[in-house]
Amino acid sequence: MIARRALAIAGGVVLLALLAWAVNAGLERLAGVEPAAAPRAAEPAAPPPGVPRITATLFYGSADGQALVPVRREVALAEGVVPQGREILAVQLQGAPEPHVPVIPPGTSLRAFYVTDRGDAFVDLSSEISAQHPGGSSTELLTVYAVVNAVLANLPTVRRVQILVEGREADTLAGHVDIRRPLERDMSLVRESP
């Protein structure tokens, strides 16, 4: 008796879930919204074939976790500094290609990117960059300068980069590196070998 009731409840729940999914998918299709892409952690982020692309220098953690390593990767071509910066950062924020290790917390997304007339770029990142950060001065330096160097290495008109978190200026990401002001490129953390 009890088993049959449980079965009935479970069936109901499944039915409801299916219905909800169908309605949701249908609405999205109606509204013309692309279904959100599932987060792809370590998948190589080559743009789809046919899209014009550039080769950008991105920065990932070395296998031993000690330094940043420049990696040439393909990024979709975009017209103008700001759209191109967005494309570059979108790839930079994804997982690291083997054998490199990620230095940016997974789930971090780009909220906005803009450049002032003085050549200061602002990279506005989602809260994960700070809330999911493992901490430690060394990792925090790698995180900050992976973002800063990725912008400065590929966009020659940008002079300095300031990181914002959820649209606001932040003191630090995890209590160590001062990000209150725009930062210049730091190649002392970079080495060539993986």
Next chain:
Amino acid sequence: MMGAVRGTASFASISLVLLLMALLHAQGTAPAAPLTLVSRDGRRPLATTIVNGQELVALEDLAALFLFDVREDTLAGGLTVVYRGQSIVMSPGQPMALVRGRVVPLPAAPVRSGARWLVPLDFISRALAPIHDTRIELRRESRLLLVGDIRVPRVTARIDAPGPPTRATIEVAPAAPVTITTEAGRLIARIDADGLDLSGPIEGAGLIEGIRAGEQPRTVAVLLTARAGAAMAVAGETGGVTRITVEVTAPAADAAAPAPPREPAPPPPAPATRPPLQTIVLDPGHGGDDAGVRGARGTAEKDVTLAVARRVRTLIETRLGVRVILTRGDDRAVGLDERAAIANNSKADLFLSLHANAAPSADLAGAEVFHLRLDREGEDARRAAESEAVALPVLGGATRTIDVMRWDLAQVRHVDASAALAAVLDEQLRAQVPMGSQALRQAPLRVLTSVNMPAALVEMGYLTNEDQERQLGSEAFQSSLAQGIYNAVLRFRLYLEEHRVS
């Protein structure tokens, strides 16, 4: 006007080039000072010749020294060096050599001089050294050719401050054991090595007359002037370099020594009004909701930093009698500005932030010491602080100079002392705990920017490494860390005494 200036400049550079060309041409073929070959068997000269500005050495001399055969292909004009089945091929007129089949560029082609072949000096380091069984190292600037497994450290000396006290530093790289003895009027450093690669003699200053090679082999002599009092030297090793710090003081007992009655003595140096190290602020990183780094076994950074800070406080308070303030004495959240404010308000002489590190790879281990790196804005503020003191009128008609300094960049005036603090921390921790491969680092760290005193941040080890997590949680390791930090504070007090602002 601009055109005239540019014209003069280009005229000057053209004349310079012409002068250089004339000099090179005048050299033509000339004997050069011989190289010194240093091996286990001793030293001997190796003659070289300068042809068209290139320094060349006779191939047959090298063949006798390094036991290789030279074969000349008279038909094709090729020149082959054979050493134990390996070969180097050269052709006259070609500034290159084929070493084990790979092309190696040379600054000049081999030249025939009578019956002899001459090759550029770089032939030794670029072509011969890679195929030879024996280690061969050419040091051009000191004109040494080192052969075999011998230790010939480079020795450089400099005067740091004329004083008194006069301070000098002698560096031995790579590091080698050093024994120091004092003789009348000089201080001798005997370096345990097969030979020394000494830079030229150093002109003295203050109470040091000069620093040069000693009369005995493998010694360096620091010559003192007649006015010198006591001379002391301490050797220590950091980062693979042995550093000998020399300090020569003026005779302390000028007055006590039996001296003929004379005019009233000049006023003694200003008495020490205040010991240079009275208050230390220790800053245990993180706390409260902010646990900092968490290790795989659950060790929280905030607990490790507090435990070590307490141990350091006990050591310093009981042994040095110096006041120690903690920015947090228990497990609670304290903002970064609040930590700096605690240090600034207590007029501390030293600020030390304690942290535990994380890496994106579990392999990384070792302690690291950070001091502040200024960005361009910080550098500007530093220059401004050095040049701009503002005189403000005060009550009674006088003026008082105050420094113009942005409060949030207070650290800029202490960057040199902070670098010294970080260096002694690196040196003293190294004797106690494992250090990272690049242990002494500079970074724009937020907590250091606003403290108005010498400051450093120690990342005591990596909680992301399994062994280090275990170590950082253990009492034995924590007390080794505390001991290293205590020793560094002792050293830094000496530094402050030496660099006291009068």
